Amino acid sequence: MKIQIEEDASLEELEITIRCKQTNDAVIRLLEMLRMTDKKLTGHKENRTYLLDVNQILYIDTVEKKTFLYTEQEVYETPLRLYELEERLESCDFFRASKSSIINFNQIESLKPEFGGTMQVMMSNGERLNVSRQYAKVIKEKLGCL
Numbered sequence: 299m300k301i302q303i304e305e306d307a308s309l310e311e312l313e314i315t316i317r318c319k320q321t322n323d324a325v326i327r328l329l330e331m332l333r334m335t336d337k338k339l340t341g342h343k344e345n346r347t348y349l350l351d352v353n354q355i356l357y358i359d360t361v362e363k364k365t366f367l368y369t370e371q372e373v374y375e376t377p378l379r380l381y382e383l384e385e386r387l388e389s390c391d392f393f394r395a396s397k398s399s400i401i402n403f404n405q406i407e408s409l410k411p412e413f414g415g416t417m418q419v420m421m422s423n424g425e426r427l428n429v430s431r432q433y434a435k436v437i438k439e440k441l442g443c444l
Contacts (some may be wrong), residue, residue, distance in 0.1 A: 337390055339383070341367045341374025348374060352390050356421045358383055358400040370423050393436045395419075395429040405439060 314332060318325050337352040354369045360380050367374045376383070384392070384400055391403040401419065410418045414432035429437060 303307075319417070321435075335427050337387070339367060339376065339378075341376055343372065343374045350374065352387060352392075353404070355392075355402055356405040356423060357402060357427060358392075359394070360398045367427075374431075390438075393440075395427060396433060397430075399427065401427060401429070409437065 315365065316325060323393065339350050339355065341350050342347045350367060350369065354438060356368050358376075358380065359366050359368065364382055365376050365378060365383070367376055379387075380398065380400060384394055387400065392400050393403055395401045401421075405422045406419045407422050407424075408420045410420075412418050412428070415434060417429040417434040419427050419429060419437075421422060421427060
C-alpha cells in the first residue's frame, strides 16, 4: 500500500481519496476505520454533556439499568441503551462481551483464556474485564483463530 499526503490550504475540510484496482474486504475495512474517526457519542457527568470520540471509549457497561461510557480516566453516563450503542458502534471495532458490556477491541492490551471458555482482557488502562463464553468467539474471529 502506498500512502501520500498532499497539503492544500484552500481546502475547507479533510478530503480522502482511495485508489484501488478493485474494492475488496481490505478496502471496505479501511473505509470503516476512516469513518470511525468521525464518530462521536455524548456522555453526561456532573450536569455537563461531553462530546466523546469513540476511540477514547475503552468499554461500555450497564449497571442497574443505567449505561456508562468508560474512558482512560473518566466515566460518563449515556441515555442510550446497550443495544443502541452496539448498533451504532458495530463498524468501529466494538463488540459485545457479555449481556451487560461492550468492549472497544482497539483498546485491548492483552488476552487470557479462562476456564470454561471465557476470556479475560486487560484494557489499555490496566483494567481487567471478562468476556463471556458466548461472546469470546468474536475475539477469536478478529484474531483469525477460527
